[in-house]
Amino acid sequence: MTAVRLIWCMEKFDANIIRRVLDGDSESYRYLMDRYSQQVFALVVRIVDEPEDAEEVTQDVFLKAFRYLERFDGRSAFSTWLYRIAYNEAVSRTRSRHRLESTFDETQLRNISDAQVDSMLESDDGRLAALPDAIDRLTVEERALVTLYYYEEIPLREVASMVGLTESAAKVRLMRTRKKLYVLINKLTGDYE
Amino acid sequence: MNNNSPLRKAIASRGAARRLPADFTLNVMSEIREGERVRRRCALVWSIVGYVIAAVVAAATLVYYCGDMFAKVAMETADGFSESSAPWLGVMTTLLPCVVLLLLLERFLRRRLLLPDKGKPVSHGDDDRL
Numbered sequence: 001m002t003a004v005r006l007i008w009c010m011e012k013f014d015a016n017i018i019r020r021v022l023d024g025d026s027e028s029y030r031y032l033m034d035r036y037s038q039q040v041f042a043l044v045v046r047i048v049d050e051p052e053d054a055e056e057v058t059q060d061v062f063l064k065a066f067r068y069l070e071r072f073d074g075r076s077a078f079s080t081w082l083y084r085i086a087y088n089e090a091v092s093r094t095r096s097r098h099r100l101e102s103t104f105d106e107t108q109l110r111n112i113s114d115a116q117v118d119s120m121l122e123s124d125d126g127r128l129a130a131l132p133d134a135i136d137r138l139t140v141e142e143r144a145l146v147t148l149y150y151y152e153e154i155p156l157r158e159v160a161s162m163v164g165l166t167e168s169a170a171k172v173r174l175m176r177t178r179k180k181l182y183v184l185i186n187k188l189t190g191d192y193e
Numbered sequence: 194m195n196n197n198s199p200l201r202k203a204i205a206s207r208g209a210a211r212r213l214p215a216d217f218t219l220n221v222m223s224e225i226r227e228g229e230r231v232r233r234r235c236a237l238v239w240s241i242v243g244y245v246i247a248a249v250v251a252a253a254t255l256v257y258y259c260g261d262m263f264a265k266v267a268m269e270t271a272d273g274f275s276e277s278s279a280p281w282l283g284v285m286t287t288l289l290p291c292v293v294l295l296l297l298l299e300r301f302l303r304r305r306l307l308l309p310d311k312g313k314p315v316s317h318g319d320d321d322r323l
Contacts, residue, residue: 026229033218045208055213062221063228121199131203151204181200 007077014078022070033062036079040086046147047090047140057093061086076161083154084162087144094140112179120182127189134184142177149174 014035020028040061045054064085065072072081120127135143141163148159160170256263270287 026225027222029225030218030222033221037213037217041211041213045211046204051208051211054208054211055217058213059217059221059224063224066225067228128199128203131199132206135203135207146200147204150198150200 011077015074018069018072018078021066026066029066032065032078036082037062039079040082043083043147043152044086044090046151047087047094047144049094049136049140053093057086057089061089064089076158080154080158080162083148083152087148087162091140091144108183109176109179112182114175114178117178117182120185127185130185130188131181133188134181137184138177138180142173142180145170145174146177 017028017031041054041058044057045051048054048057065082148154156170157167160167
């Protein structure tokens with residue numbers, strides 16, 4: 001069975017379960033939870049500041065998805081819709097904590113080329129050890145963007161729709177985030193003034 | 194995206210050791226069940242409110258348009274009661290069917306709306322195996 005056919009079958013199965021839940025069989029919702037809870041949790045735990053919050057956020061995601069299930073129109077995959085809710089929940093939870101984030105000089109970011117960022121990410125000079133700390137210092141939206149694109153490997157068009165941006169705006173923000181990571185890594189390793 | 198890319202590895206390392214507890218689904222499902230119970234109760238209350246408003250509107254409309262006719266019938270019935278040798282018999286023959294009808298209606302509503310799941314086994318899906 002090809003991957004496309006498998007995805008089609010899974011989406012069909014999801015649609016069937018959703019119809020049953022909407023018809024009043026709320027117990028069927030557990031199949032959707034069993035299938036997607038670990039995936040949603042894996043996304044949320046990488047976006048929120050405090051990993052301890054991830055379980056609560058994941059729970060809120062599934063409760064909200066159940067409450068608004070009738071609004072799912074089937075134009076995207078159920079997982080995409082669920083990820084959109086997870087993104088919104090994780091971002092609003094993290095924003096409410098009023099974390100102090102690093103400020104950046106825009107001209108400083110503009111002077112960094114994509115080639116510089118690529119060469120640093122491909123280098124093996126020890127600076128990359130600071131990458132996890134640099135990711136911690138990104139804003140929650142930026143962290144969500146890199147997680148969805150680089151970790152979940154979701155196409156940019158879908159990522160853009162999840163985070164409420166146009167595809168070109170998402171691309172610009174992704175490039176900017178990479179440059180921020182470059183600056184942060186250099187600051188953390190003492191190579192940058 | 195290459196699986197060995199440093200960016201992917203760094204993101205993957207965030208909270209990698211964390212997993213959802215095994216009873217996560219059970220907890221969320223029990224919360225959903227509770228929410229559904231509350232929602233159904235609210236829906237019932239609102240449907241009763243709706244029925245009451247509809248009944249009041251229907252009665253008001255009838256009284257407004259047919260009030261004179263009802264008053265005439267009531268007067269004639271009252272005259273009939275006072276003329277009869279046993280007025281309580283007339284009252285009983287009018288009130289008794291009304292009471293029986295109201296009791297039957299109450300029983301129907303209680304069976305159909307208030308206790309819809311009475312007698313049905315409660316399903317917890319796969320939890321039944323536990």
